[in-house]
Amino acid sequence: MPIEKFKNLKGExxxxxxxxxxxxxxxxxxxxAMAINQTLLRIDGYSDDAGLVALRSRLRKLCAQDQIHRAIQNGKLLYVAGPDPQAADVGTVPxxxxxxxxxxxMQGHYAPSWTVARAxxxxxxxxxSLHMGQRREFRSEVV
Known part of the structure; x- marks a missing residue:
């Protein structure tokens, strides 16, 4: 059987x-999240040892897969089934x-932007300066 048959679809x-x-x-x-947590306590394999951190991570992944979306009602963050209807209204990406x-x-007059050294x-x-154990006067390597 080909490998493609065993692959899970995204969002499944x-x-x-x-x-x-x-x-x-x-x-x-x-x-x-608290109501969802209370529902999940009855599911085998669910553990709320880490508090709501693992649940919120799972909810974010479901939002990214467009299985659920977030909504704010009366200043409270709620999760709703289905993709976000307002996401389609935002518009298309350019x-x-x-x-x-x-x-x-390569065109025009070149004028270097040298600055004058401060006093x-x-x-x-x-x-x-000390050079190889002996003192000597300063010599510029440019000149």
Whole structure:
């Protein structure tokens, strides 16, 4: 049998925990994380030892798969079954991006942007430096 037959489709609910979350939301309507947690306590294999951290992670993954979406009602975060209906109303993503501006550096007069050194910036050159164990005057390698 080819490998493609064994592959699971993206967004397929295989875990009994994720199936129970979606079934609870479809049956009871919008629910918060605590109500979903109370429902999942009856499912074999569900553990709430880490508090709601693992449940919220699972809810985020279900939101990313468009199985459920989040809604805020009366200042409370609720989860609702199905994809977010407002996501389709947002609009389409632009297909073409504006290219960055291109400056023609080969045209026009070149003027270097050198800055004048502040007063006292080269005072260190007055003092002899140590080179191979001997003191010597400062020599610029540029000149």
């Amino acid at each position: 609910l295989l875990s009994p925990i994720t199936q129970a979350i979606v079934q609870h939301l479809e049956a009871n309507g919008p629910s918060d 297909t073409a991006l504006t290219p960055p501006p291109r400056h023609n550096v 006292g910036a080269l005072d260190y050159a007055k003092h002899p």
